Structure formats: structure tokens, C-alpha cells
Amino acid sequence: MNTNSTDQFFKSKVLGHPAGLFVLFFTEMWERFSFYGMRALLVMFFTASLIDGGWEWPREHAMAIFGSYVGLVYLSTMLGGYFADKIIGYRWAVVVGALLMTLGHGSMALETPFFIYLGLTLLVFGNGFFKPNMTSIISEMYRDRPEKKDGAYTIFYMGVNAGAFFGILLCGYLGEKVGWSWGFGLAGVFMFFGLLQFWFAQNIFGDIGLKPKKENKEQVQHADGDKRNPFTIWQTGLIIVSVVLGLLWILNDPASKISGGKINIFDFHVFGLEGNNFIILLALLIFLFLLIFRLTQYAEITREKLIAVSFFAFLxxxxxxxxxxxxxxxxxxxxxxxxxVLEGNAGNIFRIVNALLTIVPLAIITWVLYRLFRQTFKNYALSNVILSCSFVIVWAVGIWMLYDQYQETSLEVPASWFNTLNSLFIxxxxxxxxxxxxxxxxxxxxxxxxxxxxxxxxxxxxxxxxxxxxxxxxxxxxxxxxxxxxxxxxxxxxxxxxxxxxxxxxxxxxxxxxxxxxxxxxxxxxxxxxxxxxxxxxxxxxxxxxxxxxxxxxxxxxxxxxxxxxxxxxxxxxxxxxxxxx
Known part of the structure; x- marks a missing residue:
């Protein structure tokens, strides 16, 4: 077998695509299940009353820590992408990220302040390692079949939204109706299933995603004809200063609010600005200066294209x-x-609609799972067994949710349910x-x-x-x-x-x-x-x-x-x- 050709992956196909795509499909589905399931609960948990098991925080505090969390999730992708590209490869990055997120959700299920903060930290780094590298594996798998890429990413995107939909639906329901720790915990369970399924099926990707080779990096560096513009020492220094100031601000912002000012490393004023505001403005100005300076160093066409990208980034x-x-x-x-609150016919209509929204997508994805089993069970039996166990649990939780709603005489729609509409409409x-x-x-x-x-x-x-x-x-x-x-x-x-x-x-x-x-x-x-x-x-x-x-x-x-x-x-x-x- 020629391991340099990606045609090898098309010898075992599911719905016209490599079986490996669907291993990634289900791994990403469980990751999105866990991420969106937890995300749907976080602000409600912080702001819920003590009687309802929450922390009874003011909304200002809850939004401050939530904003820092999701902001850090996207910033951490640069760190995870760097480690994957330069050191450990895509495959190990996915495994490390999934493990960190599993531990993060497990920590949050304990609901104590220490473990909630530890869990959020683990989830930030876990997402950073996981998020950018799944699509990188797909890109490599279809390197010699570019005409199939659009279809591959469409299927993968469906997995993303299916995971988000079921995560919000089931974790949200458990969190609101049974207990917050059940919602956080369920998210961790399925992240763990996704980790195991990926680990035991990873040989299906051949050499893709292994530790990067030096010659590959050199090829990328010389991939186009425009002049290279490497970062100088002073430019690298400015990046470090900007990143450090930004990270300190994004951590200090919620800490100073939640502690009532007792924890505030920027407790000063400059030019009439509070320390927090001054620091983030300084970090952004340093970054903008560096970005604008570097744009001036490129050839005219390259510079103008980069300005267009920067405009869209601004929007x-x-x-x-x-x-x-x-x-x-x-x-x-x-x-x-x-x-x-829905009663009478309104409640019955919602029960029917919610049942269809739950059962029909689950049935479709279970059918895809069956097609994957037919192609991969012989070589990756353990991965398939783990995946099937996860679906048994999803079916059980989904049917229990529908039965529980059927038993209610006066049906109350969970507040988190509305978040499922985004995935459904997509x-x-x-x-x-x-x-x-x-x-x-x-x-x-x-x-x-x-x-x-x-x-x-x-x-x-x-x-x-x-x-x-x-x-x-x-x-x-x-x-x-x-x-x-x-x-x-x-x-x-x-x-x-x-x-x-x-x-x-x-x-x-x-x-x-x-x-x-x-x-x-x-x-x-x-x-x-x-x-x-x-x-x-x-x-x-x-x-x-x-x-x-x-x-x-x-x-x-x-x-x-x-x-x-x-x-x-x-x-x-x-x-x-x-x-x-x-």
C-alpha cells in the first residue's frame, strides 16, 4: 500500500466517504455534545438560587466568568494548534484534548468552587488541543480527493450540530430537572466515550496525524513565491507582552468582580481609566500596531488581501x-x-414535536452507525462496542426525558431547550x-x-x-x-x-x-x-x-x-x- 497516497482511505467507504471520516464524525459529535451541554447550563447554574442548587450569583458575575471562559477557549486553539503542528501531531492533540475535557466535566460535576474553577480550566486547554486538529485530519485524508472535500465537511458539520443539539437537549434537561451535577456529569461521560472510540480506531487514519516531520514543515514554509517575513526579536517580544497582558486581563476581569475587588491585580487608574480597562486597551493597541506594521512589510497584493481579511475579522x-x-x-x-408552561393541546403539540426532534435524528444517526459497523467492526471491534454503548445510553436518556414530559400534566419547557433551535435550524x-x-x-x-x-x-x-x-x-x-x-x-x-x-x-x-x-x-x-x-x-x-x-x-x-x-x-x-x- 502506498502510504503517501490518500486514495487508500477510500477502499473502505460509508455513504461514499472513507470510514475514517465517520470515526471523526462521532468523536466530534460527542465533543460538541459535552461542550454545548455544559455551556447551556453554566450561566443558569451560577445564577440559580441556593434552594435550586445554584450559587445565586448576580448576572454580572456569571456573565463575566462565562465570557472569560469562552474567550479563552478560542484563544487556546492557537496553543493547541502550535503543539500539534510542531511537536505531538494532530492525533495526540485530539487525545490530550479529549482527556482534559473529560476530567474537566468530571470536576464540574462535583459542584464545589475549587472543582468548578478547575473544571473550567481543564475545559479551556482541552478545547484548545481538540478543536483545531479534527478538521486538520480531514484535510489530510482528502488531500488527493479535493473534489470530495465539500461533501466531507458537510457530513462533519452535521456531526457537530447533532452533538450540539443532543447535548443541549439532554444535559440541559437533566441539569434543570434533576440536578446540575447530572448535566455536567453526562457531558463528561460522552466526552470519555468519544475519547475511547477515537483511541481504539486511530489506526484507520494510517500515518495521518502522527508526530510531524521536519521536512514537511520546510515544505510549508516555502509553499508560495512571495517574500518571507519572519518575526524579529522585538516583534516576538511585543506579541508576548500583548498576550500576557490580555490573559491577565481576561482572568482578572471576573476575579475582581466576583471577589468584590479583593482580588484585583490592576487596582489603579491611568489617565482616568480603571486599571482593567487601561490594560486591555494597551494590549489591543500593541497588537494592532504590530499587525499594521507587518502589513506594510508585504508585497502590495498580499498586503491588500490581508487588509481585507482584517476587515472581515473586525465585523x-x-x-x-x-x-x-x-x-x-x-x-x-x-x-x-x-x-x-404549556397546558392542554399546546402541551401535547410540544410533546409530539419534541419526540420527533429527538427520535428522528437519533434514528438517522443510529443508521449511519450501523453502516459504519458493517465496514469497520472486523478491525475495530472495541471502538465499535464503545460507540454502541454510548448510543444505548443516549437512547435511554432520550426516552426517559420524553416519558417524563408525558407524565407532566402541566408541561414546563426547559429554558435551555431554546438553544437547541440553533443546531436544528442549521x-x-x-x-x-x-x-x-x-x-x-x-x-x-x-x-x-x-x-x-x-x-x-x-x-x-x-x-x-x-x-x-x-x-x-x-x-x-x-x-x-x-x-x-x-x-x-x-x-x-x-x-x-x-x-x-x-x-x-x-x-x-x-x-x-x-x-x-x-x-x-x-x-x-x-x-x-x-x-x-x-x-x-x-x-x-x-x-x-x-x-x-x-x-x-x-x-x-x-x-x-x-x-x-x-x-x-x-x-x-x-x-x-x-x-x-x-
Missing amino acids: TIFFWAIFEQAPGTLTIFARDYTDR ITLAPMFSKWWESKYNPNANVKFGIGMFLLALGMACVAFGAGGIEPGAKTASVSMVWLILVYLFHTMGELCISPVGLSYVSKLVPVRMIAFMFGVWYLAVAIGMKGAAKFGENIDKIANENGISYFFWMLTIVSLVMAFVAVAFRPIIKNLMHGVK
Whole structure:
């Protein structure tokens, strides 16, 4: 067998693709199950009353630590990607990441302050090792079959969203109805199953993902003809200073709030700014200076393409800062301000819909699992047995949930349930948007971003309008669930216009040797957006008490509309900078 050719992987196929793709499919599915399952519970756990088993934190504190957590998750991908590329390889990076996340979820199930913080730390580093390297294995597997890549990533993306859907649905239900530790613990159980399944089937990937060889790195360094521009000592020093200041800020921000100022390493003022604000502005200014300086060192065409990428990264910050209200302020809105009690026919309709949403996707994925077994059971029996055990548990928990809801005379929809709509709408709408991008009506990059930001604004306008009758200072209300459903519908359509499109343009516009650096810039923008979402959310109580919660959502609507206008208005300029890249 020629191990240098990737055609070897197509000898054992499932649904026209290598069986190895589906090993990755299920591994990623369980990782997303654990990540989104825990994420759906975190803010609710922090803000729930002591009687309900929570910590009874103010929303400001919960959003501060949540924002730092998700921001660090995206920043850690640069560290995990570096270790995988340079030292341990993709395969070991996935194993290390899965193990760290398993331990992280297990720690959080203990619910004590020490273990909650330890768990979040382990999850940050675990995601960093795991997240960037699964797609790298797929890319290598299809190296000699580029025409099959789009289909492969579509299947993989379905695994991502299936895991997110079931994680939020089942972990959220257990956490809210039985106990928080059950929700956190279930997430850890399936991360462990994903780890074992991947470990015992890893030989299916041949030599892909093993420890990198020196000659491969040299080939990448000389992959394009433009002049190289290595980092000098002073530039590396500025990166280190910026990263250290940023990390200290992102850790100190929640620590100073939660401790009431007792823990605050930036307890000073400079030019009238609080120490926290001064430090993060300084870190961003250092990074921007370095980015702008390096852009001046490249050939004109390369420089202009990188400026276009930076513009889209700037828009991405605002998109994620508003989109990521879902696990925070929108979940709190669902819990405290939405009428989630369904009786009579309304309750029966929800039971039927929820049963179909649970059983039909599970049946489809179980069928895929059966197809995988037929191809791989002989050589990877243990991996398949572990995978089948995990599905038995999922079926059991899902059927128990449906039976428990059937027994309730007055059905209360879990607040976390609304987060499942994002994954459901993605699976439903992604094929339609894919067809749109392939048609003659395919808009250019700026218009796509503009449409995405407008849809984001439309979603926020729905919840703002629905909350219009809530008086300032009100702690509870009974707004119709329809408004939240519309929010997730419009926001998902906005995500399909921006999230996959943005990553695609990074890969198209950036020279090969610089792709790691610019993906780092991109993920930094995402991390800033995630933390920005939390900074918005920290102010929800103050704004709600003074002007009403509807005012908060109208503010986010206006920001989204402004950024939609910016995206479209800069279309002629960015089009020239992209030099024909479509």
C-alpha cells in the first residue's frame, strides 16, 4: 500500500466517504455534545438560587466568568494548534484534548468552587488541543480527493450540530430537572466515550496525524513565491507582552468582580481609566500596531488581501458579541421572562414535536452507525462496542426525558431547550444556503456579511418587540415563546452567512505560509467577540432596571444594523483589495 497516497482511505467507504471520516464524525459529535451541554447550563447554574442548587450569583458575575471562559477557549486553539503542528501531531492533540475535557466535566460535576474553577480550566486547554486538529485530519485524508472535500465537511458539520443539539437537549434537561451535577456529569461521560472510540480506531487514519516531520514543515514554509517575513526579536517580544497582558486581563476581569475587588491585580487608574480597562486597551493597541506594521512589510497584493481579511475579522467581533447572547442573556430571558408552561393541546403539540426532534435524528444517526459497523467492526471491534454503548445510553436518556414530559400534566419547557433551535435550524437550512452560494445569485463577501448582520438585527428586534411590555425593574414576565423561536431562526440564518463564509475567505486570501498567523488573528477576533458578548450581558440588569429589558435588546439591534451598513458600504473598497478572489 502506498502510504503517501490518500486514495487508500477510500477502499473502505460509508455513504461514499472513507470510514475514517465517520470515526471523526462521532468523536466530534460527542465533543460538541459535552461542550454545548455544559455551556447551556453554566450561566443558569451560577445564577440559580441556593434552594435550586445554584450559587445565586448576580448576572454580572456569571456573565463575566462565562465570557472569560469562552474567550479563552478560542484563544487556546492557537496553543493547541502550535503543539500539534510542531511537536505531538494532530492525533495526540485530539487525545490530550479529549482527556482534559473529560476530567474537566468530571470536576464540574462535583459542584464545589475549587472543582468548578478547575473544571473550567481543564475545559479551556482541552478545547484548545481538540478543536483545531479534527478538521486538520480531514484535510489530510482528502488531500488527493479535493473534489470530495465539500461533501466531507458537510457530513462533519452535521456531526457537530447533532452533538450540539443532543447535548443541549439532554444535559440541559437533566441539569434543570434533576440536578446540575447530572448535566455536567453526562457531558463528561460522552466526552470519555468519544475519547475511547477515537483511541481504539486511530489506526484507520494510517500515518495521518502522527508526530510531524521536519521536512514537511520546510515544505510549508516555502509553499508560495512571495517574500518571507519572519518575526524579529522585538516583534516576538511585543506579541508576548500583548498576550500576557490580555490573559491577565481576561482572568482578572471576573476575579475582581466576583471577589468584590479583593482580588484585583490592576487596582489603579491611568489617565482616568480603571486599571482593567487601561490594560486591555494597551494590549489591543500593541497588537494592532504590530499587525499594521507587518502589513506594510508585504508585497502590495498580499498586503491588500490581508487588509481585507482584517476587515472581515473586525465585523466578526461584533457578530459574535451579539450572537453569543444565546447562552447568556437569551437563556436568562427564557428562564425568567418567558411563558414556558404549556397546558392542554399546546402541551401535547410540544410533546409530539419534541419526540420527533429527538427520535428522528437519533434514528438517522443510529443508521449511519450501523453502516459504519458493517465496514469497520472486523478491525475495530472495541471502538465499535464503545460507540454502541454510548448510543444505548443516549437512547435511554432520550426516552426517559420524553416519558417524563408525558407524565407532566402541566408541561414546563426547559429554558435551555431554546438553544437547541440553533443546531436544528442549521441542519435544516444549511443545504439551502449552500445552494444559494453555488447559484448565479451568490452575493460577494461584503453583502453576505451585511445580510448576516441584518438578520442578527432582525432577531434581536423580535425579542426587543416581544419584551416591550415588561416594566423597568421587573424580575419576571410571561412573554410568548414565539419571539425566542424567531430570534434563533433569524440568528441561525445570519450565522450561515458569516461563520463558514468568513473561514472560507481566510483560506482563500491568505498565503499558505501565513495561514496559521491569520487564523490566529481570526480566532482572536472571535475570542474578543465572545468576551464582548459577556460585557454586553453584564449590563443587562442595570439597563433593565433603569429602562426595561426591551431597551437592552433594542441597543443590540441598532449595533447590528450599523455593522450591516458598514459591511455593505465598504463593498467597493474591499472588492478591490481582494484582487478577484470570490
